[in-house]
Amino acid sequence: MSSEQARKLIEAAAGIEFATNKDVSQFSRVSRDGFKTLAMEFDFAAEEIEARLRAVAPGGVMEGFQGRARAKAVARHARNIAEFLRRSATESVRINATFVRLFEAELNAAKAKPSKKPMKFEA
Numbered sequence: 001m002s003s004e005q006a007r008k009l010i011e012a013a014a015g016i017e018f019a020t021n022k023d024v025s026q027f028s029r030v031s032r033d034g035f036k037t038l039a040m041e042f043d044f045a046a047e048e049i050e051a052r053l054r055a056v057a058p059g060g061v062m063e064g065f066q067g068r069a070r071a072k073a074v075a076r077h078a079r080n081i082a083e084f085l086r087r088s089a090t091e092s093v094r095i096n097a098t099f100v101r102l103f104e105a106e107l108n109a110a111k112a113k114p115s116k117k118p119m120k121f122e123a
Contacts, residue, residue: 009034021099021107028096032089039085046078 009030016027053071100107 005037006034009037021103021110024099025096028092028099031092031095035085035089035092039082039089042078042082042085046075046082049078050075 012030013027013034016023016030018024018027050071053074054068056067056071
């Protein structure tokens with residue numbers, strides 16, 4: 001994700017005023033997309049970090065195993081961030097799902113067609 005893409009996502013989320021039900025849905029969608037993209041970036045970064053650190057020639061007796069273990073330990077933090085971001089994306093979806101479930105009556109009332117005026121009969 002480029003810094004320009006990140007800036008656009010932040011501006012899109014910050015610009016939502018939560019005045020309508022569509023704003024809640026839009027916020028849920030924008031935040032989910034941002035978290036998913038960031039999670040993917042952190043997964044790729046973790047893989048790259050681990051691969052590059054494994055290639056470092058360690059000195060010492062247990063050089064092969066120790067190098068892999070150290071590389072994995074460093075990359076673990078990026079993987080933890082990626083997992084956190086995936087959970088955040090899931091929670092973003094739950095924002096809208098919970099909103100729809102809890103405010104179903106109000107949403108249905110807004111969708112309902114206005115009742116027609118009854119016909120008046122005059123003598």
